[in-house]
Amino acid sequence: MGVPDRIASIDKPGIFSATAREAGASLVRNLSIPAPFPDPVLEAQFLEDHSRRFCAFRRASALLALTIWTCFLWWDFSFARHNKTLNIALSDILTLRFLGIALLIGVGVLVLRPSFRTHATAHRVILTGIYGLLFLLMLMVSITPSPYNYTQYFIGLYLALFFQFSFFYLKSRAALTVGVVTFVTVILLQITIRILNPEDFFAGLFYMFNVIIIGHGVCVHAERVSRERYSAERALASLNDELLTANVELERKNRQLQVSKKDQETKTNALLALKEQQMLAAETASKEKSNFLAAATHDLRQPMHALNLFLQAAAEAIRNGDFAEAERLIDECGRSSVILARLLNAVLDLSRLESGRVIPRYHVFDLKMIIEEAAEQLRPFAASRGVDLRLRLPKECLVCVRSDAHWLGRAVANLVSNAIKYANTGKTMKPTVIVGVVRSATRARIDVVDNGIGISADYWEAIFQPFFQVGNPEQDRDKGLGLGLSIVNAVISMLDEHRLELKSAEGLGSRFSVEMPLCGASPDKPSPRAQPKADASEAARLDGLYVLLVEDDGLVRASTEALLAQWGVLFDSAATFHEYEEILGSVERFPDLIITDYRLRDFKTAREVAMLGASRLGKPCPCLVVTGEPSATIVPLSCDHDVLSKPVSPADLRREILSLVSGKCPDEALQQG
Structure with a gap:
């Protein structure tokens, strides 16, 4: 009991002193004037x-x-x-x-x-x-x-x-x-x-x-x-303001949440609707693609079947010694081959256009140029059908537009060819096709007008579908392939600010119009390489040319060698890139041209062929790429070159060879001629 008493006696002075200090501090505080x-x-x-x-x-x-x-x-x-x-x-x-x-x-x-x-x-x-x-x-x-x-x-x-x-x-x-x-x-x-x-x-x-x-x-x-009361009230008022602000912000966020929820629901419904539309579009596209492939397969089989029969008949005629009949049958084989190549090229072009793999190459040019070229190509065809082909073009001024001259020219040629095919030769007046150019302040329009059979309004949409032809249920290839207007529609849809328009009345003729914006008055400079004329004197220049052929497909290589030999062209051919290297190591004459496929074995391409040729020969050699690859995927070569898509007709192949050789150097081309 003594110890706690002693502890209490020790603690009491400390308690009293603390209490005294606290009381003194309180007294001083109560007598001190509050600070403002x-x-x-x-x-x-x-x-x-x-x-x-x-x-x-x-x-x-x-x-x-x-x-x-x-x-x-x-x-x-x-x-x-x-x-x-x-x-x-x-x-x-x-x-x-x-x-x-x-x-x-x-x-x-x-x-x-x-x-x-x-x-x-x-x-x-x-x-x-x-x-x-x-x-x-x-x-x-x-x-x-x-x-x-x-x-x-x-x-x-x-x-x-x-x-x-x-x-x-x-x-x-x-x-x-x-x-x-x-x-x-x-x-x-x-x-x-x-x-x-x-x-x-x-x-x-x-x-x-x-x-x-x-x-x-x-x-x-x-x-x-x-x-203190005033400070507390201000603090409380501040807290109330903050609480009010927080409530307002909470209400705003709540409204935003409701709006966001509604937007999310709307977006979800839109996505579901879009998904359904995409599914329907995919199903429709799949059906259309299936129908297109079925129609293309049917149309490709016809000339191929005829070609096989003509070849078999020609072989029988040769065995029987009837060489005149064999020659006629071989000519029919050529005709079937041309139809087959045209049909296959048209199908491939339409497929490339619709898939978006074709990238337009825009430049400024005179619109009259492509119209005159199309007319020049189609005048013999028009003459054979008894159709008068006329041009109505501005004579004293340029009509400059910015477009892809190649594809726009293809579209114009298809429209003119289509107008010639469907000319009504049964009328008393002469069938006529007029191609004209109309200018406004900002746009130009190409009109292809005919006085033919016309098109009923019921068929205005159908005629742009592949393989559809008015008045040709028997699919007569002499009346066309049924892909011309489909290609035209795909080309015009691909080109920026271009528009296609049709006006027609059954029995009175049709007018197809292609409209595009005008451009500056100065066209881009044309290519320095001019296209040679395909007359007999120009064709004779093939004789004696030296060509290096690089093709890994044996059948294509053999047929190309046979055609070059018939044209009198000297050549060395290689099936692989390694054989091409060996030929370059022993070549005694600088080649006039290199003909190559784009994609070869061992992951080699025409680019490596052109680069190796320039390195071994000391300077670039013109190169003609004959390939089944889309032109848009081909990497530009470091030399003068052209690209042809398989299948290629002999006339087109000869024309491109002459074009590249004549563009190499005018003096050399003249000496070789």
Whole structure:
């Protein structure tokens, strides 16, 4: 039991000292004037809020002060009238009392005005009233005989200080200033005119000091509570604002979430609808592709079947010694081969166009050029059908457009050829096809007009489908392949800002129009290599040419060798890239041309063939690429070259050989001719 007592005795001084320090700190805090807010604007807002908050209480306190002061008038009159000592100063006392009533009535009027709610006005009015009453009370103390000046009127100073410390909620600094001024004034009056007896003076000064200290503490506490309350209310208002803002933001996000949810549902439904459309489109495309392949297979089998029969019949005629019939049958084989090549090329072109593998090569050129070329090619065909082919072109000005001259030329040639095929030769007037160019301010239009059988409106969409031909149910190849308008439609759809239009009336003819934007007045420079004419003198220049042939397909290589031999062309052929290297190592003459497939064995291409030739021969050699690859996928070679797509007719092959050889060097071409 001794140990806990000793521990308790040791801890008690520490507890007392901590409590004393805490009490001292609290006393200092309660007597320290609260610091204003650091922000002057915030301090001004607090003072205005403080004045508005206690405005009603201050008004009531002012009226209470008037009532108490007036009640003391009755006390003065009743007490002093029966006291001979006070009766001498009664008139002066009553005068001061009435002055105080007048002062408080004036203050009462001021406190009832709306401007009393402001801080500056309220402090000015309240301090005026307090200082005025304190002044009147000190005058009463001065004129009243002792000891009544202390017992009757000096205590009024305590009451006035009590009012200003507790009822008017003044700033503690201003209230303390009033108390200090009153305390110092009493001391000065005592020193100068001895307003009180010494015993009463010290007692009164002691009580006044305590009233000032206690009143200051009350005033400090009230001001601190007001400041803390104002800070708490501002914090609460800020939190309320933040909460309101958060609620508004939450509502906004909720609305956005609802909108996003609806958008998501809309997008989901759209995706589902798009997926269904894509599935239907894929099924439709698959059916169309299947129908296209079926029709293409059927049409390809016909000339192939005829070719096989013609070859077999020619072989039988040769065995029977009927060489005239064999020659005729071989000519029919050539005709079947041409039809087969044309059909296969048309099918491949249409497939490439529709698959998007063809990239247009745009340049600026004169539109009349491709029309004249198409007309030049088709005039013999038109003459054979008895059709008058006419051109209506601007003579003195260029019609420059930006397009792909090759594909646009193909489309125009197909339209003209189609118009010639369907010319109505049964009419009394001569069948005529007119090809013209019409210009506007910004666009140009090619019109292909015929006076043929016309097209019923029921077939305007169907005629652009592959293998569809009006009036040719028996699929007569002499009337065309049924792919011309399909290729035209695919070409015009591929070219930017080009448009195809059809106007036709059954029995009155048709007009196909291709419209495109005009371009600058200066066409691009044409290729320096001119196309040679396919007459007998030009064809004779093939004799004696030296060609290197690189082809890995044995059948194609053998047929090409046979054709070159018949044309009198000297050649060396290679089945592989390695054989081509060996030929270059032993070649005795610089070749006039290299003919090669694009894709060879061992991952070699025509690019390696051209590069190796330039390296071994000392300079680039013209190169003709004969391939089944799409032209758009062929990497440009580092030499003068052309690309032909298999199958190639002998006439086209001969024409391209002459073109490349004549473009090599005019002097050399002339010497070799």
